[in-house]
Amino acid sequence: MKRNQFRSFTVSINRTSLKKLIVMTIIGMMALFIFTGMLTSFEPGYGLASNQVHEWANGIKGEDFLHVMGMENKLFTRALPEGSEPPSLSNIAFQVATSINPDDPRSLLGRELPGFALYDGQIIVAGDGMDYTTLPVESAPPMDVIMAEREATKESLAKLDEMEKEAKQSEGTTNGRKVVHIIHSHNTESYLPELETNVPNEAFHRQINITLVGEKLAQELEKRGIGVEVEERDVQANLVDRGWQYNQSYDASRAFVKEAMENNSDLEFFFDLHRDTIPREKTTVTINGEEYARTVFVIGGNYENYEHNMQLAKELHTLLEKNYPGLSRGVIFKDGRLTNGKFNQDLSKNSVLIEMGGIYNSLEETNRSAEVMAEVFSEYYFNSGAVDAE
Numbered sequence: 001m002k003r004n005q006f007r008s009f010t011v012s013i014n015r016t017s018l019k020k021l022i023v024m025t026i027i028g029m030m031a032l033f034i035f036t037g038m039l040t041s042f043e044p045g046y047g048l049a050s051n052q053v054h055e056w057a058n059g060i061k062g063e064d065f066l067h068v069m070g071m072e073n074k075l076f077t078r079a080l081p082e083g084s085e086p087p088s089l090s091n092i093a094f095q096v097a098t099s100i101n102p103d104d105p106r107s108l109l110g111r112e113l114p115g116f117a118l119y120d121g122q123i124i125v126a127g128d129g130m131d132y133t134t135l136p137v138e139s140a141p142p143m144d145v146i147m148a149e150r151e152a153t154k155e156s157l158a159k160l161d162e163m164e165k166e167a168k169q170s171e172g173t174t175n176g177r178k179v180v181h182i183i184h185s186h187n188t189e190s191y192l193p194e195l196e197t198n199v200p201n202e203a204f205h206r207q208i209n210i211t212l213v214g215e216k217l218a219q220e221l222e223k224r225g226i227g228v229e230v231e232e233r234d235v236q237a238n239l240v241d242r243g244w245q246y247n248q249s250y251d252a253s254r255a256f257v258k259e260a261m262e263n264n265s266d267l268e269f270f271f272d273l274h275r276d277t278i279p280r281e282k283t284t285v286t287i288n289g290e291e292y293a294r295t296v297f298v299i300g301g302n303y304e305n306y307e308h309n310m311q312l313a314k315e316l317h318t319l320l321e322k323n324y325p326g327l328s329r330g331v332i333f334k335d336g337r338l339t340n341g342k343f344n345q346d347l348s349k350n351s352v353l354i355e356m357g358g359i360y361n362s363l364e365e366t367n368r369s370a371e372v373m374a375e376v377f378s379e380y381y382f383n384s385g386a387v388d389a390e
Helices: 002-041 050-058 062-070 074-079 089-098 106-112 116-120 154-167 210-223 235-242 246-263 307-323 363-383
Strands: 122-126 178-183 227-230 269-276 284-287 290-293 295-300 328-334 351-358
Touching: 122 307, 178 210, 178 246, 210 227, 210 269, 210 363, 235 246, 269 363, 290 351, 290 363, 295 307, 307 328, 307 351, 307 363, 351 363
Parallel strands: 178 227, 178 269, 269 351, 295 328
Antiparallel strands: 122 328, 284 290, 295 351
């Protein structure tokens, strides 16, 4: 009799556990659907984007995957370095949920203290006056400010007309090949002396902007026998069309760069031109009685083999220092969770982001620097054996 009662009690417990399991499974599925629905119901630009998932994934080390696979097959753990510790699942979950790394206080301070994230970069090569208080600054005002139709000075519009005429006269001569690609991920970045405003956050224009510096650089390179392809599509307008935010500019320009590479296998070097926002005295240098906009080379580290791009930046900086001392502010390295850290440089081993002056420089000053950059790059290009100079 007691044995039968025990069996009945056991069956009852098993049925209860099964019911709980079924109920928990249903609740879990409902929670998953509700959570997914919330993510997909956000307005464009505010939901969970693929680039955010990619950013989180970048923070997971290869060792972590070996530890996970080692749970099933201990052979995987033999490949781990001595002293390697398994990942903390609670830490990973916390980082995914909050974008804060408990082992790195900067991930919290960088979001809460204005400007703190700027110091996450590393100075690889310091030019004259370069320190951690003068690192390049990327301004990101609201999209309506970026796309606003504000007035430019008459002199600036005259320069635009002149540059358009000059551009039609230039032809690449690198054996008929276009080997350099120039793009402007923040293509509306402009210069205050060319605009009828003195407000730093209004240094944006649809026509009078950094793209004119890119055109000048292209013209000067072509005069020196290097064929250039300039991306003419409007990256910021593409952001608006997609409903994306400003910090997704590199995602938008990435599609353009990849398309250019697919359409032209001759492309070897990729330059993304920007302008800085720090004070004029930090972005201007006088050489032989003329004022130039100073340059900064920025290399990301959130991808493999960034050393190739770093080496290119170092060599260009060295040539600038040799021929025009003080023009280059140096080489900056940016990686980690608080920056894009790729800048599409993972697409090519010859890719560099270049800051051409700042908001207080004029087009005349930046154009002088573009001419110097073309001179220095052509020296590097032909002397490196990349092409037959004949």
